[in-house]
Amino acid sequence: MAHNKRASVTAYVQEExxxxxxxxxxxxxxxxxxxxxxxQSDSKDHIYEVAGHLVDSMPVALVKLIKALxxxxxxxxxxxxxxxxxxxxxxKLDDLDRVLDSVRVRIPRRSVLDKYDV
Numbered sequence: 001m002a003h004n005k006r007a008s009v010t011a012y013v014q015e016e017x018x019x020x021x022x023x024x025x026x027x028x029x030x031x032x033x034x035x036x037x038x039x040q041s042d043s044k045d046h047i048y049e050v051a052g053h054l055v056d057s058m059p060v061a062l063v064k065l066i067k068a069l070x071x072x073x074x075x076x077x078x079x080x081x082x083x084x085x086x087x088x089x090x091x092k093l094d095d096l097d098r099v100l101d102s103v104r105v106r107i108p109r110r111s112v113l114d115k116y117d118v
Contacts, residue, residue, distance in 0.1 A: 010080050
């Protein structure tokens with residue numbers, strides 16, 4: 001019974017974490033749009049004069065948030081995959097590992113927030 005309870009907790013955490021990561025992406029898009037609007041504004045100098053600290057700090061805070069969420073997702077997925085390995089036959093597990101190794105893709109990041117990589 002403890003195994004099922006733990007699995008349901010892991011699934012719940014994964015679901016909530018996925019939702020948080022989606023919200024971070026939405027926030028990244030909003031900040032990106034705001035930065036684009038500011039950069040194109042005739043009042044750009046004034047905006048930076050009165051709120052430059054906000055314009056500069058929001059992307060940095062967001063990058064830190066995304067990295068923390070990614071690290072948490074990596075950890076919870078690692079815990080879950082270790083737990084799942086006990087329920088899968090060894091030969092099937094080997095096949096799955098080979099397939100996963102062949103399909104992993106590195107997705108390039110394309111955002112002005114990249115310059116805030118901390």
